[in-house]
Amino acid sequence: MRQSSPGHAAGEPHLSEAVAERLADVMFALSTPSRVLILGCLLEGPRSVGDLTSILSMEQSSVSHQLRVLREHTLVRAERVGRQRVYALYDEHVVTLLRAGLRHVEGRGQPTASDSARPVLGDRAAGLPAG
């Protein structure tokens, strides 16, 4: 108990631990730029591995591998269209999640009442040793 995490001190969590674990698993799948790029591509519609490979100019093996990880985390599902196998975002929640994420990084979100993220970051930056 040398360093307690700040999350526990501030406010009672509304999520059960099991739900938090599952949500964190989903977010983990978004923690690598290459997987986010693939999801971004799928935001425009279903794509085959070949499409994704040529659009993102990534290696085909790594596209397949990242798609497997995304499927494991129920962000993407595979469908058969004719003889081709295409990948699509799992459901509309994933679409909403990605759209909200994009708006967030573009800085277009509306501040909420308890928005205290920025001052905390500011404090930490000020505490860094110069140079």
Added chain:
Amino acid sequence: MNDRRDTIELGADVTQAWFTPSADRRSLLDRAHRGDIVGALGRVSSADAGPRPLYRRRIAALLAIMGPGVIVLVADNDAGGISTYAQVGQDYGLRFLWLLVVMAGVLLVNQEMVGRLGAVTGAGHARLIYERFGRRWGAFALGDLLTVNFLVIVTEFIGIALALGYFGVSRYISVPLAALVLIALPLAGRFRRWERAMYLLVATSFVAVPLLVLAYHPTPLPPVPAGPRHLAPESTVFMVIALIGTTVAPWQLFFQQSNVVDKRITARWLRYELADTVTGTLLFTLGAVAILVACALAFAAAPFHGAFVDASTVAGELRNQAGQWAGALFAVALLNGSILGAGAVTLSASYAIGDVTGTKHSLHRSWRDAPKFHGSYAAIVVLAAAIVLIPKAPLGIVTTGVQALAGVLLPSALVFLLLLCNDRAVLGPWVNARWLNVIAATVVAVLLVLSGLLTISTLFPHAENNWLVTAILVISAGVLGALFGLRLSSQNVASPAGRHLPGKPVWTMPPIETLPPPARSTTRTIALVVLRAYLLLAVLAVVIKIVGLIAAS
């Protein structure tokens, strides 16, 4: 209280350390591979990046981090290992004791390298091979691993059946029971619980020490006028090679790397992981030497000298030579080693499958949380146990097949390992030092020759094989290997300077899919060409053997 005082005394350092980014690995496939280290004997926070000036705290961290190296190396004294040490001791006395010490050094070098790969990259061994050597080599490495692992697990169940058979338990009870225990061990999804169970097996493996004490005072026997059996020199060569083949196995590489990743050990803790591997090597040596010496002493003046049959007969003969306790202790050691070995070997396969298919694969996850991980583990265990229970199953062929296949796979795994450990894109400042490359390349070259000989002598038991030819081949391979190791290092020009980079403790591999393709160098090409040629020869030998068998029937 102490912590606070350190902070005041070393204020500047501590502040700096707290703000250095933690060595978070960016190629992880499973969120469960990120977080606090929760070992059997302690816990280390993932936020813990500060220096550890107090020995007390260093030891606490070591106890928490220790595990992957100790488990993998003690598990090396498994059913195959114990039977081989017993055979060598019984048939040759103490003549090959030195070889075990050499093998311990080889194991240490190999396991240190995979531990480093795991901590720095966060990726499993199979995935690194896929990404850096392409799909074909990756599929080859994975397929071979799974095949050999499966056969090894079958031999572990044979060991369990023999050991409990010594106590009069039917294999139809002992084998299913052992399978259930093995499946239950990781099921709860608690890494700490699994590691504690493994430690219990590690601790039980020390029954080999009292066995040695008992064997040292064998009950005096009337001299037996049996004529000494003369062991043919070719069977001696085979014996030596089999000893090496059972000691250095590919599953150990895959297991330790994945287990280090799963235990959340980062580059910040590499010194502790090295201490873990060294401890494991010492425990391995102790266990193996105890079995070999015990059998050598017990059978020194006995009619069984030079007449090894299998592990269960060893237990029975030990009872006759050194008393009831000695036989029982040997059976317990065999049972324990088989369970530990089966647990670790199966896990290495499940880790590798999860690693390549991108599914969740962690001991931190329960059955419900990672069904494919636990499912593949259970399927392998059940299938292997079922084979042992088939009446009149050709178990002898399995044992021979293990050695032949292990012979094919081992050198290829080591070639990949050596090249990966010299890949600047993968290990950055953590690439192999020059001296390590020379040692490792020599070892790989010697093993390549010995495994080739093992494959040939397994397939052609009557082939001409003598000490002189073996010695010449081994020495020339060793010299070539050492030269190759020097060459590997000369391409890593920045290597000596890179070892003291200020950012070294927190350097981690960039996301694996963003790495530049491996540089095309002559050393790399030579290594892969040699590997291809070697595999081609091995496959050719297998084909000739099969054709011969078909023609004979």
